[in-house]
Each structure stands twice: as structure tokens, then as C-alpha cells.
Amino acid sequence: MLGKKKREEEEVRAFLGKGAEFTGKLMFNGSVRIDGDFKGSIFGSGTLVIGEGAEIEADIRVDSVLVSGEVRGQIDVNKKIRIYSTGKVTGDLNVPVFSVEEGAFFEGTCHMTRNEAEVHTLTLEKTAAGEKGR
Numbered sequence: 599m600l601g602k603k604k605r606e607e608e609e610v611r612a613f614l615g616k617g618a619e620f621t622g623k624l625m626f627n628g629s630v631r632i633d634g635d636f637k638g639s640i641f642g643s644g645t646l647v648i649g650e651g652a653e654i655e656a657d658i659r660v661d662s663v664l665v666s667g668e669v670r671g672q673i674d675v676n677k678k679i680r681i682y683s684t685g686k687v688t689g690d691l692n693v694p695v696f697s698v699e700e701g702a703f704f705e706g707t708c709h710m711t712r713n714e715a716e717v718h719t720l721t722l723e724k725t726a727a728g729e730k731g732r
Contacts, residue, residue, distance in 0.1 A: 609645075616651055633667070650684045665702075 611628040614620055618634035626642040633649035638656050640646060645662040648654055652667030659674045665685035673679065675693040683701035691708040698704060 610647065616649075648685070 609629045610631045612626060612630045614630075614632045614634045614636060616633045619636075620634065621637045623638050624630070624636070624640045624642070626640075627644055628642075629645040629647065630640075630642065631647040631649055632652050632654060635653045636656060637654075640654075640656050640658045640660065642660040644660065645664065646658065646660045648663065648665045648667045648669055650666040654667065654669045655671060656669075657672045658669070661676045663669075663673060663675055663679045664682070665680065665687055666682045667684070668686040668688075670688045672689055673687070673691050673693070675691070678695035678697065679687075679691060679693050680697040681687055681699065681702040681704060683699040685699075686703040687706065688704075689706045691706065692711055693708065694711050696708055696710065
């Protein structure tokens, strides 16, 4: 488990360190790690790593989020969110994969979504025809 966490953090392309504060809009490709304070909005194709001690107040739309710090806001994730034991998330989540370690904190709502390719919807006509044949 620790090896996997380390591997996901190795490809970090940008970093906001402890003691740093930023207000605004962050857009990125790849992986970004925030250990400081951030307010605003975050958009990206890749992984957002929120380090222990970080305080984030933002609407987030990324592929994956790994949380060891504190996050408040709306989070829309394409792949997964993982809240580690030191993590705290307050807000609403839209995510296909949601993982929470023992000791982590989550307050809000979570809507489990699927990728469009995984959802096999039937038209109303096909559904009705299938039920008549039973």
C-alpha cells in the first residue's frame, strides 16, 4: 500500500509547499502536489495529491485525488478518490471509485458514477419488449 502511494506521487510536475498560500485557478496535466493552502478552483488531467497539513477550499475537477490533508468543496473525479487516514473531506463527491482508510473523515454526499463505456442503457422499447416475453 505504501509503495503504491509513493509511486503515484513520484510523477509530480508541480508542487505548492507547506507555508505557501495560493488563491485562484489551477489548471494542469500530469500530477500536482499541494502541501500548502489553496483557495479557488482546480482543473486537470491527472492526479491531484493533497499532502498532510494542506488546507484546500476549492471546486475540483480532475482524474484522481489522493487526500492526506483537508479539503472543502465540490469534487468531480473521473477515476478515483482516496482519503488516507490523515485526510479530511467536507463536500460533495461525484466519483466512480471511492476509497477511505480507517481514521479518515468524510462529511457530505457521494454519487458513485460510471464511465459512459461501462453503462449499457436499454431503450424504453427494448426494455418493454423484453418484459413481455417473460
